[in-house]
Amino acid sequence: MRLHRNLCFAVIDGLLDIFNEGEYADKVVQKLLKRDKRWGSRDRAFVAETTYDIVRWKRLYAEIANVKQPFNRDDAWRLFAVWATLKGIRLPDWKYFENTPTRKIKGKFDELSKIRIYRESIPDWIDEVGVNELGEEKWSQEIAKQNQQADVILRVNTLKTNKKDLKLKLESEDIYTEYLDQYPSALKLTKRANVFKTEAFKNGWFEVQDASSQLVADFLQVKPGMKVVDTCAGAGGKTLHIASLMENKGQIVAMDIYESKLKKLKVRARRNGVHNVDLKVIDSTKPIKKLHNKADRVLIDAPCSGLGVLRRNPDAKWKLEPEFLDRIRTVQQDVLNQYSKMVKPGGKLVYATCSVLPSENQNQVNAFLKTDFGKEFNFIKDKKVLAHESGYDGFYMALLERKQ
Incomplete structure (x- = not known):
């Protein structure tokens, strides 16, 4: 492979935006791909895949290159040189690559590959949480799979x-x-x-929509004519799936705290030919209270750490903080307690996350079932999806039924 200067410049600019400015990788890549209309599909793929690759392996590459954040421009070129060397790409005779110790890079890579935090390029604290919750062997397999590019x-x-x-x-x-x-x-x-x-x-x-994510709407056991509430609908991937399973019959109430996401859902619904969805912004407790005891089915696709979808969002592991994990567990318990009240007697609820951690998944369901209101529900079944076992995203879903 021959490296092209303008494509490499785009990658360097993108890395500095992601690592130093805290911008989201997907948004940065979208912006980079609009940079030059003359770029063909191969050029665009190089920019996107190289940027994601270096983001994914940031800790490993930074250790090999002996650079620390915040990265200056020369540091970013050193990360790039490590990436290219390990990919077997011959470095061109550019000033950015002067004195690159290619043999030393390969030796350092072999040495660091024996240590999981470097081999899988993850923060210490995430590694500790993963081991504590899944065990050494399962976590090692899971985090290795999360570093592989996801299928479309x-x-x-x-x-x-x-x-x-x-x-x-x-x-x-x-x-x-x-x-x-x-x-x-x-x-x-x-x-x-x-x-x-x-x-x-x-x-x-x-x-x-990833294969694991597609399991959630099926898990909800919807039928045409039902009243279904998708409480954390976002841009509506699961809402649209539910609509197709309901054959456009009945009513879906798609709710979210972000109006901007629901606007995207509105556009997608139009394109999909979906016309049984009502959009509701959760701007107070009123929209939830109005639906108390009204829904045949409620989906809580809860906010979570996203540790099951790192393959798609490799920058998330650098943005996550231990405090966020503590906060999100409180939010999960809160949404379970609040949104479950919309299920009518005899109706069903699915609690789902794109996390692989039991503390965000079955532990939350067990805690809810012990609350005063949670005692009105029966646990039916759950499904734990690990990426290294399924080949697709890590997910969790639990089906509960409210007693008659």
């Missing part, structure tokens, strides 16, 4: 098409997919591609 998974929108027709339609646009056993609505891309430019996407035939 599509969810077919059954309101508009079916898997077979979507597969054929994408093939006509040179995008190839395969079926996934045990995931009834999923197609996996055999090779990464920009699916958002396809006619199939513009026509609302699919959404991009």
